[in-house]
Amino acid sequence: MKDQDPREVSASRRAFLRGIPVLTAAAVALPAPALATHGKHHWAMLVDVRKCIGCQACTVACIQENAVPEGSFRTVVSTYSVKLTDADHPATQPAGTYMLPRLCNHCAEPPCIPVCPVGATFKREDGIVAVDGERCVGCAYCVQACPYDARFINHATNKADKCTFCAHRVDAGLLPACVETCVGGARIFGDLNDPQGELRRRLDAAKAEVKVLKPEQGTEPRVFYIGLDERFQGKVEGQGTLWQPRKAHG
């Protein structure tokens, strides 16, 4: 990250870099990183659904970055064909496409944590919900408890697996792979505690429009959405996908 010139990176990345306390020559020149509340980070993501083009670049980048085994996904862009009413598009086309990037919500009240019988799932100080792979017994109770189908048992490691916000990258001052690669600039990652950061500013600006998935579950997701259609906020009512990833194991 030290080698990167902030001028060359996307808006979201530039904003992110400002929040990193790693002082580099370039960073020192930027406006002082105003890290609020005790200087602690609280990582979160904002997904601007209107900007997602459904290219699945994030899906692929995540698989590559995190060696996710075939048939499993830490993030995916759920894609739906939605019938258009006449009022939307009078007699032009019968259906439109709706894209919804999904990942672990790094909930503030994550139901996946208290159920873990060995305390392997935990929340880091910076808000990232993580799995201690050394401790996990692969009981899959957390998989059941997550209301978002964000978790799965990794068949290569036989442990619980899910999006980590690319904690290894974030700790090194990098953006999560999906954010880095997002073609439409739909994924904005940053520090909720940084009032100057792009994430905070965008959240504050869009206030009323900001939604989360399944708010009624009380999980308080830390992945926020702009442009989230109510019909997709919970379990989607419609015809299920026929495509199933080929199983990578016996």
Next chain:
Amino acid sequence: MTPDIVETVNVAREVAWLPWAVQYFFLIGLSYGAYLVSLPGLVFRRCGWEGISRLALLAALVCGLTAPVALLADLHQPGRFWHFYAYFTPSSWMSWGAFFIPVYLTGLILYAWLAFRPALARHAEDGGRLAGLARGLAYGGHESRKALVAAALLAFIGAALVALYTGVEVMLVRARPLWHTPMLPVQFFVTAVAGGLGLALVFNRYLPDGGDPAATRRMAIALALTQCAALLVGAVWLVLGMSGMSPVHAQALAEVAPSANWKVSAVWAAVATVVTLAIALKRPGSGLLIGLLALHSAWMMRWTIFIGGQEVPKTGAGYYSYQLPLGPEGLMGIVGTAGLWIFLFVVLTTLLPLERIGKSGATGA
């Protein structure tokens, strides 16, 4: 009619609690159910129950010893089971369960040992198969009523805790509306007791004389009562769901109502229960048939709840379709536990043949 929304790309999550888990919940349920059936004859000394209660105790033991193996196999990291004891996590019912199971099994094994000791000694005296081992295990073959009652009490505490945790652990999963109803632990319990009675009836039928007809009838009545309870619980569930009186039940119903598979399962379960009830009342002598029917219902209920429940996507549209894999993740889980069960049954009944266990008043325990 084309639906308004068609999902074109999404992830299909696989079931994460495998058929091993179904086997665990089935066997541990049968075990505590059968344990309860052992009490009238062995602890409360109710007249006419001795033989059947001893058979039930054997059933509780065989199932109780098999169940933890299925549970272990359902872990994707079975070698790490000791983590349950090294990292106790009070917020997790599964963590508590890891402590409840040994309490139950310790009580159950002691109780069974104390109950079968005299019979083991007699088996050794008569020069039965594995007489030497039987003599060693009998360890004098004394009857000790106080110790037996104490062990049965320990087993009772364990059984109650196991029944509680197996139900609550699943009920607490709010992310799955089908599981998240206060009725679920009750349904588990009722079908477990019915299954325990069923297995004891099956054992009873295989006694050389086909079992004591009076005992069979008594068991049939008990089984009929469990079927009435099952129907009642099912009806309450449905009414709560359909009337909208209880939002959690309404949600559970809404989740499965559109699925044809689920309708078939529901009708199947209701019909099986009514048929068991009818036969138990009309032909109480048909112990084998109603026993097998009760076992089948207990298993089907768990399969439907666990595997069927995991076929409902939490966010995606429609349903996932589960196909039973043939390997260790699927069929092997069922065949493996069945094999272990049969092995234990054969070993135990070689040491102590069924007819010796089932003989009324054989030990005066």
